[in-house]
Amino acid sequence: MDAASSSSSSIPSPKYDVFISFRGEDTRKNILSHLCAAFEREKIDVYIDYRLKKGYDIGGALSKAIEESMISVVIFSKNYATSKWCLDELLKIVEWMKKKKQVIIPVFYKVDPSNVRKQRGSYAKAFANHIRDAIYSTWKHGGSYAKYFRDRRKNKKICSRLHKQNFEKKMKRVKKWRNALTDIANLGGFHSRSYRDDNECIEEIVRDIWGKLSHLPGNDFKSSLVGMETHILQIKSLSSKYSANVCNFLGIWGISGIGKTTIASELYYKLQSEFEYWYFAANVREKWEKSEKIDLRNDLVYKIMGKRIEIPTPDLPNYVKRQLRRKRVLIVLDNVNMLEQIEYLTGRDGHWFHSGSVIIVTTRKKQIVKNTTAQYKVKKLKSRDDVELFCFHAFKRKIPPDEHKEVSKMAVSYANGIPRALKILGSSLPWCENIDEWKDTFMKLKEKAPSIEQMEEVCSQDEELARFFQVDMHGFSMRNDGHELQRSGGIQITGMCAAPQPPEFTVGLHCHVVRLRRQLLKGGSSVIVLTGVGGLGKTTLAKKLCWDKNVKDKFKDNILFLTFSKTPNLEMMAQNLFEHKGYKVPGFLCDEDIVNKLGLLLKKIGEKPLLLVLDDVWSGSESIIEKLQLPLRDYKILVTSRFAFQRFGNPYSLESLSTGNATTLFRHFASLLESDYNSVQYQNLVGKIVKLCRGFPLALMLVGGSLRGQPAGIWQYRVMQWSKRNFSLDSDANLLDKLEELLEVLGTKEIIKECFMDLSLFPEDQKIPAAALIDMWVEFHKLDEDGMEAMNSIYELNTRNLARIVVTRRIAGDMDNYYNYHFITQHDLLREVAIKINSNGPVDERKRLIIEISGNSLPEWWTEEKPQKSSARILSISTDENFNPNWCNVESTEVEVLVLNLQTKNYSLPIFMERMSKVKVLIVTNYYSSHAEFKNMKLLSSLCNLRRMRLEKISISFFVPLKNLKKLSLFMCNVSHAFENTPHHISEALPNLVEMNVDYCNDVVRLPDGLCDIVPLKKLSITNCHKLSSLPEQIRELENLEVLRLNSCTDLEELPNSIRSLRNLSILDVSHCLSLRKLPEDFGELPSLKKIYMNCCSRIWELPSSIMDLEHLDVICDEETAALWEQWKPILENLNIEVPTIDINLSWLQRRFPKFSFF
Secondary structure (H helix, E strand, C coil): CECCCCCHHHCCCCCEEEEEECCHHHHCCCHHHHHHHHHHHCCCCEEECCCCCCCCCCCHHHHHHHHCEEEEEEEECCCHHHCHHHHHHHHHHHHHHHHHCCEEEEEECCCCHHHHHHCCCHHHHHHHHHHHHHHHHHECCCCCHHHHHHHHHHCHHHHHHECHHHHHHHHHHHHHHHHHHHHHHCCCCEEHHHCCCHHHHHHHHHHHHHHHHHHCCCCCCCCCECCHHHHHHHHHHHHHHCCCCCCEEEEEECCCCCCHHHHHHHHHHHHHHHCCEEEEECCHHHHHHCCCHHHHHHHHHHHHHCCCCCCCCCCCCHHHHHHHCCCCEEEEEEEECCHHHHHHHHCHHHCCCCCCCEEEEEECCHHHCCCCCEEEECCCCCHHHHHHHHHHHHHCCCCCCHHHHHHHHHHHHHHCCCHHHHHHHHHHHHHCCCHHHHHHHHHHHHHCCCCHHHHHHHHCCCHHHHHHCCCCCECCEEEECCEEEEECCCCCCCCCCCCCCCCCCCCCCHHHHHHHHHHHHCCEEEEEEEECCCCCCHHHHHHHHHCCHHHHHHHCCCEEEEEEECCCCHHHHHHHHHHHCCECCCCCCCHHHHHHHHHHHHHHHCCCCEEEEEEEECCCCHHHHHHHCCCCCEEEEEEEECCCCHHHCCCEECCCCCHHHHHHHHHHHHCCCHHHHCCHHHHHHHHHHHHHHCCCHHHHHHHHHHHCCCCHHHHHHHHHHHHHCCCCCCCCCCHHHHHHHHHHCCCCCHHHHHHHHHHHHCCCCCCEEHHHHHHHHHHHCCCCCCCHHHHHHHHHHHHCCCCEEEECEECHHHHHCCCCCEEEECCHHHHHHHHHHHCCCCHHHCCEEEEEEECCECCHHHCCCCCEECCCCEEEEEECCCCCCCCCCEECCCCCEEEEEECCCEECCCHHHHHCCCCCEEEEEECCCCCEEECCHHHHHHCCCCCEEEEECEECCCCCCCCCCCEEEEECCECHHHHHHCCCCHHHHCCCCCEEEEECCCCCCCCCCCHHHCCCCCEEEEECCCCCCCCCHHHHHCCCCCEEECCCCCCCCCCCHHHHHCCCCCEEECCCCCCCCCCCCCHHHCCCCCEEEECCCCCCCCCCHHHHHCCEEEEEECHHHHHHHHCCCCCCCEEEEECCCCEECCHHHHHHCCCCCCC
């Protein structure tokens, strides 16, 4: 993985051991004088500049001294950053560190390292002064600079007094200082406050420097390492697994030539300062094969103990072990191929050494390190790094010359990210006289590549090579009845089939948990059916069981949770299970084939105790349960259902709550305070309500939600209404009828009732996007355009327990009416009640027409020869994967909202859409595992009055002309073809578009042609599109644009400077744009900008000077970005900086979109 460095002739020979950078007034009379005295005692040659540090540029002699030193020690003190001399000196040190890997040792003397790294505290004040100095030194007008900037806005002519070019030059220098401080502070080092006194700290510094000097070369430094920073950061993140009470092992594994030794070497040098003793055992396998193992161990003992001891026996003498146990060590065992080697050199589990020691093991075999404290798999180089490494060895540069681009592409492709292959191929190119000769050499090399038969022998010893060459190995496959179960080779996605967490507040379930737990903890294979009417809490009880400590201890990560529902999607459930357990998803022929392959999977993972929870199973699915019953040693199936399923034995029946538990639950949902409940009036009312609800949890929840916060008079009125109706939830009565009756007297506002009914338009057990509901309600219920009234209705439904809000990412953007991360869920029993209410009356008179089609089983009224007329204003059609799109004729000319729920790869839009000229909202959601394609996309053009359209998981081939469309939302769609090759420019197809949302569309590389010509566009959101790398300069044409969201476009590197022309832009969101390096130079020319979101913009280190023109601005960002803005507060009087708490939960995406990786 090494890359060649520049010629050594340009590098001065080391003249000094150590160069010290310091702030004299803080350190000269304390740590500095003691450190120099220690260096003199230890004969360490040090260069120290005792001159007063004045002026702005470090002299040539000082610069040369840095270059001629092997190590630089930087003493960060309180006032270090106030000195421009010190900061310029630091720039030179960083330059030399990057140029020739000079060793840098930071010392934090009475300052917090995080203050240095992030420029806080005294360092923030120092940089605020540097910025003021930059302003003062370039401003030729008298008076205070704050007054100057106030005047500047009043009289633009004064701006000419500020020499912009000179100012920006000074600000770039300030930015370099910041970067240097962060780079050096990130190296770790010594913190004086971690030691009892300065002497102890100095002793550790000298010890560390001696160790580093003993391993540094004399006239050269280590060559630069391509991609090394990524490896080091990832490995450092594993340190959280280390324990101070044992010897820790870090296993680094991967195929030959991938760079394991190089990474271990780099770690070895970086970590030495943290240990008392260290040793690097190179190529253990080779020395073992040469029978040099005794010499290798004796050398290890010698380097750590400091004296040569010949130990010919297999075990170490006790007196040696005693001494070694006192040593906290860092050891690298390179190229290990047997566990015996590790034990021979370190003792069993490293018990020869002091707790807190770290032993790094590199190996080709994963099984060697599978039980180590932490493991790190070295992956192939990324696409940019492999090109850089090849070019470094071939051309001594990072990119290939134009005439060598073709051969470079061939070589990099063939090497497939393997560093050693890239190095060999790159080194061979300079020896060829011309490109044709190199091509010929390269083709001969390919011809000599090992055959599959040879690779099988190699792969038998190296499982990672087996994956690379796709050789079927035992341990990765299981053959049974002609079927193959294969590991996917990808990341095991946890969370898709894991048990959801139960609600925080539950009552009356503990005794049931105890009883059912006993059955689950028994050995053997069995089916346990948990039954009861809907709404009693069966699913909640199943969740609590899965999270019970004893159950988790037994089944561990082998607890699987599947929701069946009335119409189970077997293929989706099977796919989720395979992905969840890290296996390749096989092809499925039919439902029987799915069940058979699920059985194979369960047999494989059932070698350990296995718990399979099948939630909400309906009558008709018993055969699936029977086929999943397998003769495994310790396998339990827990079924929750409204049906008893007697064939599986005596079910466990869940009964309603006792009076005491029912009272507790009701009081919780009604938020009834103890002080209120103590009054006789409330006690009587609560007693009556609990009696009427008969301990039925769902009813208690609904009534409690409706009465929360209401005065006692309302409570009395509701109880009186129920008494008049003789309402009682008798278990023998029709439950849906009773719940419908209950909802009628809850005093719900009419708009809330309507919104509740609309939730039934979407499939059972699916999260409903709040954005889809807002689109529907704004147009159909005539709510405000911004969606605030619609969201208020959603919150009201949540408050009344008629629905639940799920927020997958909490951001401050909610205040800007942005609800893409809000979803709605509903209890299936409440959904059934809503469907029942919607189904009252004749079909042709219903306001909402809900059609659910399983296979080709159409409703009877739909199959009549005469076209069925309907006056419905909302139409919802749900079809499954077996539906044959042979649409019947329906006269639904009054429909204003059309909802299509599908589960298929190919879909034909209903032909009767041609006559739906009144449709204002179209919502199409595909719940299938892959994207759906419309066979008759042009049919959309018949929706001449369509105003809002939302498409989810659809492949869009082109844009259909929709002249009246105001809002377009594309979620998880394939859109690249429509963006790049559509016959109509989007501006021609959608000329009146006001809002466009593109979210999680992973094939978006650039914006569609013509988008910038849509003059009415006010809101543009391109979010979570990870391949989008730039915006067009033509974006300046969007003169009415008010909101631009680019959240989580991780490849976006810059914003075009033409963005300054967006005179109406008030909100800009670039949060999580990880590649964004800067804001445009003329960013301050956005006169209407009021709010900018900049969370996790870690590569932005400097703000353009033009921001001083922004008069009123709210900045929502992380702490590091906030520090950048804080320095401008003296100038920007109306600058408000907010650092919000962000909560992200993406597990729902994995359940719904299993082919995408979100973790």
